[in-house]
Amino acid sequence: MQLKEQRRNKRPETFVSHLASGLSEMIEIGLTGGIGSGKSTVAAMFADRGAVVLDSDSVVRELQAPGTPVFAEMVSHWGDRIVQNDGTLDRQELASIVFEDPVELQILNDIVHPAHAIEMEKRRAIYVDTDTILVFDIPLLVEVGRGGFDGVVVVDLEPEKAVERLVSDRGIEEGDARRRMANQATREERIEKADFVVENGGTRADLANEVERCWEWIESLPER
Numbered sequence: 047m048q049l050k051e052q053r054r055n056k057r058p059e060t061f062v063s064h065l066a067s068g069l070s071e072m073i074e075i076g077l078t079g080g081i082g083s084g085k086s087t088v089a090a091m092f093a094d095r096g097a098v099v100l101d102s103d104s105v106v107r108e109l110q111a112p113g114t115p116v117f118a119e120m121v122s123h124w125g126d127r128i129v130q131n132d133g134t135l136d137r138q139e140l141a142s143i144v145f146e147d148p149v150e151l152q153i154l155n156d157i158v159h160p161a162h163a164i165e166m167e168k169r170r171a172i173y174v175d176t177d178t179i180l181v182f183d184i185p186l187l188v189e190v191g192r193g194g195f196d197g198v199v200v201v202d203l204e205p206e207k208a209v210e211r212l213v214s215d216r217g218i219e220e221g222d223a224r225r226r227m228a229n230q231a232t233r234e235e236r237i238e239k240a241d242f243v244v245e246n247g248g249t250r251a252d253l254a255n256e257v258e259r260c261w262e263w264i265e266s267l268p269e270r
């Protein structure tokens with residue numbers, strides 16, 4: 047409700063035209079950034095401002111839970127070696143299988159992607175004809191070339207600083223952080239696809255200011 051009021055105040059003409067047609071339209075934002083850039087932190091800040099965040103990775107994890115069709119298909123292909131003692135997916139083992147073998151990676155994608163696309167669409171559909179700001183948190187947005195957003199926000203951070211934060215805050219081993227980064231798009235490739243860059247080289251307070259600037263930009267976007 048608060049969000050609705052804010053947007054009503056910001057874009058009176060657009061909103062009035064939607065009132066006239068009896069329809070509202072959501073704003074769809076793609077959010078991405080390299081590992082350690084601060085993407086999850088920014089997603090949480092958007093959620094605090096009233097956005098609905100659809101987290102692509104957590105949807106994948108839900109789809110791969112024991113008992114799901116995706117889990118069954120994965121186990122039928124790779125066998126028990128990808129299942130831990132507690133019956134859940136052994137992500138590390140799966141990662142080591144697909145990491146250096148493009149054929150296995152393609153098989154994994156073929157199993158997971160269709161179910162993922164259906165689930166994301168199902169969650170998106172809930173907000174059609176509302177004036178929700180929907181943020182799709184997609185780590186590999188640039189790598190998979192996903193489009194169709196009203197705007198793409200990229201969280202940008204110097205890779206060395208990202209490694210530092212991942213090691214000190216999240217306890218990730220340095221070599222592991224660097225390997226994961228090497229497997230992702232470069233900083234330049236990501237920025238090239240951005241409609242708005244959120245710079246995260248400063249303090250958390252600086253980041254909050256950047257997010258505020260970005261939120262104002264999002265609210266100024268014309269609805270489709």
Ligand code: ADP
Pocket residue numbers: 079080081082083084085086087088211212215216246247248249250251253
């Ligand atoms: P990502 O989701 O892009 O991998 P996170 O949002 O998890 O990145 O951020 C990586 C780490 O850096 C987290 O521990 C987070 O709390 C921390 N962090 C994010 N932004 C800042 C900042 N401006 N200053 C200091 N630490 C930060």
